[in-house]
Amino acid sequence: MSPSLKKLPCLLVTFCFTSLGSLAYAAPINVVKIGFAAPLTGPSAPNGEDVMHGVMLAIEEANAQKIKLDGKVTEFKLIAEDDAADPKTATTVAQRLIDAKVSVVIGHYNSGTSIPASRLYAGAGIPQISPSATNPTLTNQGFKSVFRVLNSDATLGRYAGSFIVKDLKAKKIAVIDDRTAYGQGLADAVAQFIGKSKGNIAVREFTNDKATDFSALLTRCKAAKVDLIFFAGLDYQAAPMAKQIRNLGLKAAFLNIGDLPNENFVKLSGHAAEGVYALNYGLPLSYMPKGATFDKKLKAKFGHGVLQFSPFAYDATWTAITAMKQANSSNPKQYLPALHAIQFEGITGKISFDAKGDLNHAAASVFQFKHGVWNTLAIKRSE
Template sequence: MNKNNRGLTALAALMATLIGAGTANAADTQLVRIGFAGPLTGPSAHQGLDVEHGVSIAIEEANQQQLKLGDKVAQFKLVSEDDVADPRTGTAVAQRLVDSKVAVVIGHYNSGTSIPASKIYADAGIPQISPSATNPALTRQGIKTVFRVVNDDATLGRYAGNYLVKTLQAQRIAIFDDRTAYGQGLADEVTKAVKAAGGNVVVREYTNDKSTDFNAILTTAKSQKVDAVFFAALDYQAAPMAKQMKNLGLKARFMNIGNLPNDEFKKMAGSAAEGVYAWNYGTPLLEMPKGAAFEQKLKAKFGTGVVQSSPAAYDATWAAITAMVKAQSADPAVYLPVLKSESYEGVTGTIAFDEFGNLKSPAATVFQFADGGWKTLSVERD
C-alpha cells in the first residue's frame, strides 16, 4: 500500500470513529425544548428581552451541568416567540409553542397575553410559569398547569393603596389604568385598598396601552385638586405621564406599580422622574440572595443588567428544570406533580407554589426616584 493510500485509510478510520462517536453522543442525549413568550418588539421589547435573557442564562447553565434524565443527558433548547404584548398574537404564539413540543413555557410577560394563552397550554398539558403576569385571574381559572413566581395584584394593590393613604397621607386620589388585563385589574385593586384605608378616589379614568397623551385626564385630576395620582401601566406610558404632570403644574405625588424602577424610565422621563414612587414585585436586586452574582452574569453575557423580570425568569426556568431532574423526565405529565410540590432556592429567594400556583412567600418593594436614582423605601411581606 503506498503512502497516499495509507493516509486515506487512516483518514477514513478517523472519520468513522468521529461519526460513531457523534452517533453515540446523540443516542445518549435527550432534547428538551423550553418555550418562552413575550414582547420582543414594540414599546415593551426591553422588558421581554430582559425575561428572555433570564431564561437563556438558566438554560446555558443547565447544559453546562450535563444534567441527566434517566440514562440520557438533557440538552435544553430555547424556543422563543414574540407575542408583541397582544392577546390575539399571544394565542397564536401559544399554539406554535405547543406544536413545537415544548416541555414548559416561561411566560408570557403580560397578563393580557398570559391568561388566554394559559388555556391553550392547559389543553396540551404543558406547564406555564410566568415571571411577571400578575392579574389574579391567571391562577383563579382552576387550571392546574399555570404558575407564577411573583406577587399577584390583589396583594400588591393592597400594599399600594394602604401606602398612598397611610404613609403618604393622600386623601384625594386619581387612579388611571391602561385598560389592559394587567392595568385595569391592578387599578381596581388599588381603588378597593384606598377606600378600605379611608382615602377618597375622586377621579377614576382610563386610557389605552398605545396612548402617550394624557393631558385630558390629568387636567381633570388637577381640577379635582388631587394630592396623588396612581397609574397602572408600563414604563413607556408612565414616563410621558410624569412629564405631562410636571408641565401642567400638577403637584400631586405620582405612583406606579410593576416595572418602573429601571434605568429606561429614567431615560424616558428625564427630570420628571424625580420624586416618583414605584412598587415592584419582589425584593431589591442587591437584597436578593443571589442578586449581585446574577447581575454580573447578565452583564457579562448580554452587556446589560437587570431591567425587571430576568431574575424571576431565571428562577422559573430552573424550577421547571429541577422538577424534571427530580422526576427523571421531561414529560409534563410526569414532572408536573414534582413542580407543584418542590422547593427551589433561586436568585429571588425560595420558589415554592401554593395550591393555586401562586408563590407561597412573595415580597414587594416600594421605591422612590430621588437624587438621580431609585431609593428603597420599604419591603413588604404578608
C-alpha cells in the same frame, strides 16, 4: 502488488471499525425544548428582551451542567416567540409552541397575553410559568398547569392601598389604568384597598396602552385637586405622564406600579422622575443574596444588566428544570407533580407554590427616585 497496497484494505477496515466504535460510545443526547413568549417588538420590547435574557442565561448554565434525564445527557433548547403584547397574537404563538412540543412555557410577559394563552397550554397539558403576569385571573381559572414566580395584583393592591393612605397620607386620590388586563385588574385591586383603608378616590379614569397624551385626564385631576395620582401601566407611558404632571403644575405625588423602578423610565422622563414613587414586585436587586452576581453575568453576556423581571425569568426556568431533575423526566405528566411540590431557592428568594400556582410568601418593595437614584423605602411581605 506493493506491500503498502496489500495493507490498504486492512487500514480501511480498521478505520471503519474505529469510527463505528466512537459512534457507539457517544453519549445519547436528549433535546428538551423550553418555550418562551413575550413582546420582542414594539414599545414593550425592552421588557420582553429583559425576560428572555433571564431564560437564556438559565438555559446556558443548565446545559453547562450536562444534566441527565432518564439516563441521557440533556440539551435544553430555547424556542422563543414574539407575542407583540397582543392577546390575539398570543394565542397564535401559544399554538406554535404547542405544535413544537415544548416541555414548558416561560411566559407570557403580560397578563393580557398570558391569560388567553394559558387556556391552550392547559388543554395541551404543558406547564406555564410566568415571570411577570400578575393579574389574579391567571391562577384563578382552576388550571393545574399554571404558575407564577412573583406576587399577584391582589397582594400588591393591598400593599399599595395601604401605602397610599397610611404611609403617604393621601387625602384625594386619582386612580388611572391603561385598560389592559394587567392595568385594569391592578388598578381595581388598588382602588378596592384604598376604599378599605378609608381613602378617598376623587378621580377614577383610564387611558389605553398606546396613548402618550394624558393632558385631558390630568386636567381633570388638577380640577379635583388630588394630592396623589396612581397609574397602573408600564414605563413608556408612566414617563410622559410624569412629565405632563409637572408641566401642568400639579403638586400631586405620582405613584406607579408597572415595571418601575428602572433606568429606562428615568431616561424617558428626565427631571420629572424626581420624587416619583414606585411599588414593585419582589425584593430589590440589592436585597437578593445573588442579585449582584446575576446582574454582573447579564451585563457580561448582553451588555446591560437587570431591567426588572429577568431574575424572575431565570428562576422560572430553573424551577422547571429542577422539577424535571427531581422527576427524572421532561414529560409534563411526569414532572408536573414535582412542580407543585417544589422547594427551590432562587435568585429572587424561595420558590414554592400554593394550590392555585401562586407564589407563597411573596414580597414587594417601595421605592422613590430622589437625588438621581432609586431609594428603597420599605419591604412588604405576605404572611
